[in-house]
Amino acid sequence: MPERPLPSEKQVLGWIRERRNWGRWGKDDQKGVLNLVTPAKRAAAARLVRSGRSVSLSRPFPKEPGPNNSIPAQHFMKTAVRGKGGFSADYFGIYYHGVASTHIDALCHTWDEEAMWNGRDPKKEITFDGARFGSIEHWQEGIITRGVMLDVPRHRGTPFVTQDAPVHGWELDDILAKRNIRLEPGDAICVYSGREAWQAQDPERPYSKPYGTTPPARPGLHISCLPFLRNHDVSVLVWDMLDHLPIGYDVPWAVHAAIFAYGVALLDNALLEPLSKACLEEGRDEFMLVISPLPVIGGTGSPANPLAVF
Numbered sequence: 161m162p163e164r165p166l167p168s169e170k171q172v173l174g175w176i177r178e179r180r181n182w183g184r185w186g187k188d189d190q191k192g193v194l195n196l197v198t199p200a201k202r203a204a205a206a207r208l209v210r211s212g213r214s215v216s217l218s219r220p221f222p223k224e225p226g227p228n229n230s231i232p233a234q235h236f237m238k239t240a241v242r243g244k245g246g247f248s249a250d251y252f253g254i255y256y257h258g259v260a261s262t263h264i265d266a267l268c269h270t271w272d273e274e275a276m277w278n279g280r281d282p283k284k285e286i287t288f289d290g291a292r293f294g295s296i297e298h299w300q301e302g303i304i305t306r307g308v309m310l311d312v313p314r315h316r317g318t319p320f321v322t323q324d325a326p327v328h329g330w331e332l333d334d335i336l337a338k339r340n341i342r343l344e345p346g347d348a349i350c351v352y353s354g355r356e357a358w359q360a361q362d363p364e365r366p367y368s369k370p371y372g373t374t375p376p377a378r379p380g381l382h383i384s385c386l387p388f389l390r391n392h393d394v395s396v397l398v399w400d401m402l403d404h405l406p407i408g409y410d411v412p413w414a415v416h417a418a419i420f421a422y423g424v425a426l427l428d429n430a431l432l433e434p435l436s437k438a439c440l441e442e443g444r445d446e447f448m449l450v451i452s453p454l455p456v457i458g459g460t461g462s463p464a465n466p467l468a469v470f
Contacts, residue, residue, distance in 0.1 A: 164328070164330060166384070166408075167383075167384055169409050169410065172383055172386075172409045172411060173411070175383075175386045175387050175390070175417075175421075176272070176386070176411065176417050176421045177274070177421075179387070179390050179421070179422075180421045180422065181193065181390075181421070181422045181423045182277075182278050182279050183278065183279075184423075185423075187278060187279075188278070189278060189423075190267060190277075190278075190293060190294050190295075190298040191267075191298055191299065191423070192267050192277065192395075192422070192423020192424060192425065193346070193393060193394065193395040193422060193423045193424050193425070194299060194303060194346075194395050194396075194423075194425060196345045196346030196393055196395055197303060197304070197305045197346045197395055198346070201305055201306070201346045202304040202305065204306065205304055205305050205306045205307075205448040205449070206304070206448055208306060208446055208447055208448045208469075208470075209447075209448050209469050209470065210470065211442065211470045212469070212470070213438065213442065213469070213470040214467050214468070214469045214470075215434050215435050215438045215467065215468045215469075215470075216431070216434070216465055216466070216467060217262065217350070217398065217427075217430040217431055217432060217434075217435055217465075217466040217467070217468060218262040218430070218431060218464065218465040218466060219260070219261065219262045219429060219430075219431045221233055221235065221252075221254070221261075221463075222254075222260035222261050223235050226260075227363075227364055227365065227366040227367075228259050228260050228359075228366050228367050228368070229258075229260035230258075231255045231258065231260075232260075233252065233253065233254040233255075233256075233260075233261070234251070234252065234253035234254070235250060235251070235252055236250060236251045237249075237250045238250065238251075254463060256461065256462075256463045257269075257428075257460070257461065258368075259366075259367050259368045259402065259428075259429055260429065261428075261429060261463055262427070262428070262429045262430055262431065262463065262464055262465070262466070263427075263428055263429065263461050263462060263463050263464055264296070264299075264425055264426070264427050264428075264451060264453050264461050264462055264464045265416075265419055265425065265426040265427075265428060265460070265461045266291070266294060266295050266296040266298075266299070266425075266453075266459060266460050266461045266462075267294030267295075267298075267419055267420070267423060267425075268282075268285065268286060268291035268293060268294035268295050268460055269416075269419055269426075269460045269461055270412075270413050270416050270417070270419045270420050271420045272411065272412050272413065272417065272420065273412075275420070276293070276294060276420050277293075277294045277419065277420045277423055278293075278294070278423075280293050280294065287458075289458060290456075290457060290458015290459065291458050291459070291460060292458065295456075295457065295458045295459050295460065296453050296454070296455070296456055296459040296460065296461055296462050297455040297456065297457050297458075297459065299425070299453050300453065300455035302450065302451065302452045302453075303348070303395070303396060303425065303449070303450070303451040303452075303453075304448065304449070304450050305346055305347060305348050305395060305396070305448075305449055306344065306346075306347045306348065306446060306447075306448070306449070307347070307348045307349075307350055307398070307446065307447050307448065307449030307468055308341060308343060308347055308348070308349050308350065308445055308446050309349075309350045309352065309432075309435060309436065309439045309445045309446075309447075310332055310335050310336070310349055310350065310351045310352065310445075311335070311352045311436050311439065311445075312327050312331070312335070312351065312352060312353050312354070313352065313353070313354040313357070313436075314352075314436070315331070315334070315335045315338065318354075319354055319357040319358075320353060320354030320355070320357040320358040320379075321353040321354060321358070321379045321380065321401055322358075322379050323377060323378070323379045323404075325379075326379060326380060326381065326382040326404035327351065327353060327380065327381045327382060327385065327401075327404070328382045328384045328385065329382070329384040329385040329386065329387055329388035330384065330388075332349075332351065332385065332388050333388060339445055341445055341446070343392040343394070345392075345393035345395075346393065346395045347392070347393075347394060347395065348394065348395055348396035348397075348398055348427075348449045349392075349394050349396070349397060349398065350398040350399070350430065350432055350435060350449075350468070351381060351397065351398070351399045351400075351432075352399075352400060352432040352433070352435065352436050353379065353380065353381075353399070353400055353401035353432075354400075354401075354433075355367065355400040355401050355432075355433075356400075356431075356433045357433075358379065358401075367401075368402070368405070375406065376405040376406055377405050377406060378401070378402070378404065378405045379401055379404060380399075380401035380402050380403050380404040380405070380415075381399065381401065381402070381403060381404055381414070381415045382404045382414070382415075383403070383404075383407060383408070383409060383411070383414040383415060383417075385415050386414075386415060386417060386418060386421070386422075389415075389418050389422060389424055390418075390422050394424060395424065395425060396424070396425045396426075396427055396449070396451070397415070397418065397424055397425070397426050397427065398427040398430045398432070398449070398466060399426070399427070399428065399430060399432075400429065400430050400431065400432045400433075402415070402416075402428060402429075403415045403416055427451060427464065427466055430466060435468050438468070438470065442470045444470070447468045447469055447470050448468070448469040448470075449466060449467070449468055449469075450466065450467045450469065451464050451466045451467075452464065452465075
């Protein structure tokens with residue numbers, strides 16, 4: 161890949177502050193760029209379905225502890241007798257943020273020193289009982305839109321993205337040009353970085369250390385991907401690798417800044433290797449994407465099982 165100059169800190173702050181979508185859909189908006197996923201957009205996405213093939217983009221419910229799962233999900237079973245028969249029931253408990261669970265982040269999930277989405281004060285909007293603004297129930301109708309695969313390993317001719325070569329925004333534009341893909345407002349992009357292949361080279365090495373540990377380092381998407389999301393009015397970023405760390409700039413969030421700056425939904429820790437194979441077999445990079453968050457009132461996000469339908 162050709163070397164290109166990294167953005168300055170002034171440029172990075174400009175992407176986060178000067179290009180914000182605050183007020184674009186009204187000062188009280190709690191949907192963000194998903195406002196662009198209109199009924200007509202959903203209908204157009206449905207017309208992409210031809211073969212009927214459906215691919216889940218979700219990792220298994222993360223019950224087993226491991227290098228990438230320091231807070232395993234809980235799953236308890238109960239059985240009981242009912243006459244000559246019986247029934248089984250179970251309980252689920254999960255801390256889904258992190259790198260183990262496939263989940264969607266709501267607009268209340270991140271902020272910087274200025275504010276959260278639409279200029280709201282997190283000290284007022286985030287409470288022990290839940291978020292009062294930008295929470296996940298505002299997307300409870302589901303997300304049905306055109307999904308587009310951006311396969312970075314296929315573009316590079318390598319098995320996975322490495323720490324010393326993060327994914328940059330200009331590389332995503334290069335993939336669009338090479339694949340002759342035109343993004344449309346409200347599209348979702350699935351950025352595949354080869355996380356499974358990366359993990360396979362050292363199964364005991366954590367992809368990302370728990371919050372608060374040092375030094376933070378992992379392969380993924382560079383902060384230069386922010387203007388790509390903004391320029392193309394991307395509604396959802398679906399990714400297997402997350403923000404490249406260390407960020408390299410004096411900001412609290414890299415690509416996760418797209419949540420509070422632009423109103424983009426992030427679908428973290430997607431399982432994209434099967435989708436990459438399906439795109440090759442189907443001979444296409446676009447499909448209908450379906451995401452159905454749980455309508456948890458005040459929730460900062462939701463576990464999810466995204467579906468790509470061809």
